[in-house]
Structure formats: structure tokens, C-alpha cells
Amino acid sequence: xxxxxxxxxxxxxxxxxxxxxxxxxxxxxxxxxxxxxxxxxxxxxxxxxxxxxxxxxxxxxxxxxxxxxxxxxxxxxxxxxxxxxxxxxxxxxxxxxxxxxxxxxxxxxxxxxxxxxxxxxxxxxxxxxxxxxxxxxxxxxxxxxxxxxxxxxxxxxxxxxxxxxxxxxxxxxxxxxxxxxxxxxxxxxxxxxxxxxxxxxxxxxxxxxxxxxxxxxxxxxxxxxxxxxxxx
Numbered sequence: 001x002x003x004x005x006x007x008x009x010x011x012x013x014x015x016x017x018x019x020x021x022x023x024x025x026x027x028x029x030x031x032x033x034x035x036x037x038x039x040x041x042x043x044x045x046x047x048x049x050x051x052x053x054x055x056x057x058x059x060x061x062x063x064x065x066x067x068x069x070x071x072x073x074x075x076x077x078x079x080x081x082x083x084x085x086x087x088x089x090x091x092x093x094x095x096x097x098x099x100x101x102x103x104x105x106x107x108x109x110x111x112x113x114x115x116x117x118x119x120x121x122x123x124x125x126x127x128x129x130x131x132x133x134x135x136x137x138x139x140x141x142x143x144x145x146x147x148x149x150x151x152x153x154x155x156x157x158x159x160x161x162x163x164x165x166x167x168x169x170x171x172x173x174x175x176x177x178x179x180x181x182x183x184x185x186x187x188x189x190x191x192x193x194x195x196x197x198x199x200x201x202x203x204x205x206x207x208x209x210x211x212x213x214x215x216x217x218x219x220x221x222x223x224x225x226x227x228x229x230x231x232x
Contacts, residue, residue, distance in 0.1 A: 005129040013136025016110045020137060023051045024144035027058070029152020031145075034058045041149040045142045050108065052208075053077040079209040083216065084112040091119040092130070099127050106134035183222045191215030 024045070031041035036058060048054055053074040060070045085104050092103060111134055119125055175188065195211025202210065 002126065002128050005126050006132040009129040009132030009134075010136045012114060013133040014140075016114075016133075017137045017140040020051070020110075020141060021144045024141050025148035025152060027051060027054050028145040028148025028150070030055065031058045032149050032152060034061055036061060036149075038146065038149040042142060042146045045145040048074070049105070049138065049141065050074075050078055050081070051141075076206050076209045080109075080212050081107060083212065084109075088112060088115055091115060091125045092127075095127055103127075103130055103134075106131070106138060108137070110137065183219055186222060187215045187219045190218040 027045065028038075028041050031044070031054075032038065036044070041058075044054055044057070048057070056077050057070055057074050060073060084107050088103070088107060092100065095103060111130075114133060115125055115130065118129075179185075191211040191214055194214035195207045198207035198210035
């Protein structure tokens with residue numbers, strides 16, 4: 001493994017880890033509020049490792065929803081990860097099967113965004129960079145969610161601190177990072193309108209998957225960019 005690429009990955013990942021720390025603390029605090037133990041919250045962060053669906057899961061746990069519905073709801077929120085993995089596959093054909101399994105487990109929103117940006121800038125996606133970037137986010141996520149579960153009661157009501165507002169702002173920041181890609185605005189608008197309509201007509205968390213599906217549909221129907229534009 002290249003030490004330089006590992007160091008670069010660690011630096012980039014630690015910046016993301018700082019921005020995701022409030023979400024991890026929020027998750028841990030809400031998990032305990034919904035009757036989940038500190039150990040169970042830590043295990044959830046370690047195995048599921050998907051902030052938005054973890055928040056959905058603990059809310060459903062707290063409302064004593066049927067297990068099959070909890071699994072289905074988490075799948076609905078995490079549906080976008082299927083799209084991420086399909087998009088990232090073309091950047092890592094040189095990874096071994098074992099490396100791909102590790103890569104896809106660690107493939108969260110900022111990991112996908114940075115991997116896509118790096119690949120489209122003409123840089124090779126090495127396993128050294130990828131896993132260093134990912135672990136710099138993954139390990140702090142587990143630590144901060146555990147701290148949130150253990151000491152989250154000290155912050156009081158999360159709504160008072162507006163911590164819950166950070167999640168949509170965070171995702172918006174990732175999305176805006178792709179604004180220069182061809183077809184960004186039609187796809188983003190279609191996904192936005194469809195998700196709002198689905199939220200009103202169907203409810204949460206299905207609006208996430210429905211919005212994503214409409215965005216994909218519009219993207220598939222758009223004409224391909226001109227060769228000169230695609231080369232950038």
C-alpha cells in the first residue's frame with residue numbers, strides 16, 4: 001500500500017468525520033431515548049453503518065413496529081446505496097473480490113461523492129486511499145455514536161440545539177457538489193418534486209426511494225452529453 005495515498009485518504013476522511021460527528025452523537029442519544037442500550041447502539045453503528053436508516057430504525061423500534069416493516073423501511077432509505085455501488089463499480093475493477101466486499105460495506109454518501117470526484121478528475125482509485133478515507137469516517141462514527149448513547153442525555157432535547165436540521169443540510173451539501181455534471185438540475189428537480197409528493201401521499205421513509213427512482217428515470221431519459229463535454 002502507498003503510504004502517501006493512505007495519508008491523503010486519512011486527511012480527507014477526518015474532515016468528513018468532523019462533520020458527521022454531530023449525527024453520530026444524535027443517533028446515540030436518540031437510540032437510548034427509544035429504549036436501546038449503549039451496547040446495542042454501538043453494534044447498530046458498527047454493522048448497519050448508515051446514519052439516516054439508523055435514525056429511521058430506532059424510531060420504528062421505539063414505536064414497536066413489526067420487525068419485517070423495520071427491515072423494509074431501512075431498505076427503502078438505503079436504496080440509494082444500490083445506485084452508489086453500481087456507479088462505483090466502474091472505478092474499482094482492479095480491486096479483488098475481498099477488497100470489493102470491504103469497499104461496498106464502507107460505501108456511504110461522502111465515500112461515494114469523494115470517490116466519484118477523484119475518479120472523474122483522472123485519479124486512480126487505489127484500495128489504500130479508499131480504505132484509509134473510509135476508516136477515518138467509520139471508526140469515529142462508532143466512537144461518537146457510543147458517546148452519544150452514553151452521555152446524550154446531557155444535551156437535552158436535540159431539537160433545542162437544531163441538531164436534527166444538520167442531516168438534510170449535510171446531504172444538500174453533498175448533492176450540490178455535483179451541480180456541474182451534465183443533467184444535474186433536471187435530475188435534482190425531478191427527485192425533489194417526486195420525494196415531496198411521495199412524502200405527502202405515501203409517507204416516510206418511502207419518499208427517499210421514490211425520489212431517487214424518479215431522479216434515475218429522468219437521468220436515463222436525458223440525452224447523452226456531447227463528446228467534448230463528456231471528456232471533462
